[in-house]
Amino acid sequence: MGEPLKLGSRVPLKVDDIAAGGEAVGRVDNFVIFVPQGAPGDELEVEVIELRKNYGRAHISKIIKPSIRRVQPPCPVYHQCGGCQLQHIDYDAQLFYKTKIVKDSIQHLTDLGTIKVHPCRRLDDPWNYRNKVQAVVAAKPYLHPKDTEKGRISHVVGLYAQGTHRVIKIDECLIQDTLNNKILQASREAMERLQWPVYNEKDGSGLVRYLVTRASYSTREALLVVVAAQPRLPQVQEFLNHVKRRVPQLKGVLLNLNPHQTNVVLGNRTQVLWGKDHLIEDLLGLKFQISPTSFFQVNTRGLLMMYDVLEHYCDLRGKDTAVDLYCGVGSLSLLMAKRAKRVLGVDISLDAIEDAVVNSDLNGFKNTDFLAGASEKVLPQLYRQGQRFQLALLDPPRKGCDGEVLQVLARMRIPRVVYVSCNPSSLARDLEILTGLGYQVHEIQPLDMFPQTYHVECVARLSLVGDGKSR
Numbered sequence: 030m031g032e033p034l035k036l037g038s039r040v041p042l043k044v045d046d047i048a049a050g051g052e053a054v055g056r057v058d059n060f061v062i063f064v065p066q067g068a069p070g071d072e073l074e075v076e077v078i079e080l081r082k083n084y085g086r087a088h089i090s091k092i093i094k095p096s097i098r099r100v101q102p103p104c105p106v107y108h109q110c111g112g113c114q115l116q117h118i119d120y121d122a123q124l125f126y127k128t129k130i131v132k133d134s135i136q137h138l139t140d141l142g143t144i145k146v147h148p149c150r151r152l153d154d155p156w157n158y159r160n161k162v163q164a165v166v167a168a169k170p171y172l173h174p175k176d177t178e179k180g181r182i183s184h185v186v187g188l189y190a191q192g193t194h195r196v197i198k199i200d201e202c203l204i205q206d207t208l209n210n211k212i213l214q215a216s217r218e219a220m221e222r223l224q225w226p227v228y229n230e231k232d233g234s235g236l237v238r239y240l241v242t243r244a245s246y247s248t249r250e251a252l253l254v255v256v257a258a259q260p261r262l263p264q265v266q267e268f269l270n271h272v273k274r275r276v277p278q279l280k281g282v283l284l285n286l287n288p289h290q291t292n293v294v295l296g297n298r299t300q301v302l303w304g305k306d307h308l309i310e311d312l313l314g315l316k317f318q319i320s321p322t323s324f325f326q327v328n329t330r331g332l333l334m335m336y337d338v339l340e341h342y343c344d345l346r347g348k349d350t351a352v353d354l355y356c357g358v359g360s361l362s363l364l365m366a367k368r369a370k371r372v373l374g375v376d377i378s379l380d381a382i383e384d385a386v387v388n389s390d391l392n393g394f395k396n397t398d399f400l401a402g403a404s405e406k407v408l409p410q411l412y413r414q415g416q417r418f419q420l421a422l423l424d425p426p427r428k429g430c431d432g433e434v435l436q437v438l439a440r441m442r443i444p445r446v447v448y449v450s451c452n453p454s455s456l457a458r459d460l461e462i463l464t465g466l467g468y469q470v471h472e473i474q475p476l477d478m479f480p481q482t483y484h485v486e487c488v489a490r491l492s493l494v495g496d497g498k499s500r
């Protein structure tokens with residue numbers, strides 16, 4: 030036993046794991062210490078910055094012996110930005126630890142024993158995968174170095190450093206679609222050339238606040254939304270000419286008006302300044318109409334990887350009916366509609382349901398229905414109406430499913446359940462509940478939808494077994 034740990038203590042630490050939030054984990058006399066940007070196998074000297082009853086947190090003060098899994102993070106602002114947490118670890122190790130995080134969640138948070146967890150599926154290319162970016166526009170608080178004219182502002186486009194409102198300038202985000210990066214750069218140049226005033230969040234003065242861009246993976250077309258506090262952009266034609274010339278794949282520019290002093294990026298009114306207001310994404314013969322402001326899976330290549338797993342796990346035959354709870358814009362409902370007799374999608378967001386209907390019509394499906402409402406309210410109603418399904422697909426938000434949804438699934442005796450989750454701990458909790466209600470978990474497939482970050486997506490396959498007396 031060494032000296033008791035104190036804030037500011039500098040201690041040697043050997044890193045042996047990665048925790049669910051992406052921080053490295055080591056132990057000093059069995060006391061757990063979390064270290065951002067540590068790598069398993071590192072021998073470090075760390076400085077303790079937080080002490081709680083059961084754990085502490087420390088910063089790396091010196092790398093004594095680097096792990097063999099450690100790599101040079103390619104992003105120049107990796108250490109400041111906070112958007113990625115695992116760039117300093119090689120990709121195979123990222124996948125290994127994501128698989129382990131899923132296994133650990135099942136083992137530590139449930140009494141389910143061993144469940145078959147497959148190795149996390151890799152994304153073909155773990156870079157440039159995000160199809161959407163919301164970037165902040167800021168102004169450097171000093172004069173443009175090359176400019177003698179007083180008051181000229183130098184524009185910065187970037188992201189907030191995690192948990193702060195400090196803008197990190199980003200010239201090229203390595204997990205963004207390259208088209209989005211080009212549009213942001215071109216917009217920054219044009220804004221600076223035209224000296225568009227920048228919004229000041231402290232007093233609500235100024236004009237431009239954010240740039241939102243979205244690129245289609247299949248068509249290689251993109252859209253830009255300028256979020257501004259006022260409805261008129263000066264010399265807007267010059268701005269449009271510049272960005273269109275610099276990025277020919279840009280097919281539409283929109284203005285979103287957000288005069289409110291809040292952290293919410295988008296206001297309620299959006300108008301087209303030029304070109305289209307939506308993109309088409311064409312995936313495995315399914316077309317999706319996507320506006321830059323609507324929800325769509327941010328990793329399109331990852332969605333294709335998920336489709337591959339879902340086709341196997343859902344295993345739909347022509348006569349099956351399926352319910353897609355938390356269906357969003359229907360990207361998974363339509364995949365199922367190709368093989369099922371009928372698919373019913375349910376989502377709490379009316380906008381998402383409207384998009385799902387448009388997407389279904391765009392593909393000419395006649396076997397889909399969509400209902401706006403909370404799954405925990407709608408599913409019991411469907412049960413009372415006597416509706417029956419052979420498959421339930423669940424894709425809830427991070428907090429997982431409402432308990433009522435799980436209870437009613439079992440009461441309806443839906444024989445097969447496929448559960449898509451972006452949070453291994455709420456997944457573990459819900460799988461344990463479903464097991465208590467008579468389901469068996471057959472397998473879990475983790476998917477690396479978000480390389481370089483700690484996020485891991487999972488798809489679990491369950492079926493109803495036993496006589497249901499345990500209910």
Ligand SMILES: C[S@@+](CC[C@H](N)C(=O)[O-])C[C@H]1O[C@@H](n2cnc3c(N)ncnc32)[C@H](O)[C@@H]1O
Pocket residue numbers: 324325326354355356357358359360361375376377378381402403404405424425426
């Ligand atoms: C992870 S997303 C699922 C996205 C969807 N599978 C898709 O591909 O578009 C979670 C969805 O759950 C919806 N949601 C959140 N709470 C809900 C609830 N209580 N009942 C139904 N839907 C809900 C959100 O609106 C969101 O669309």
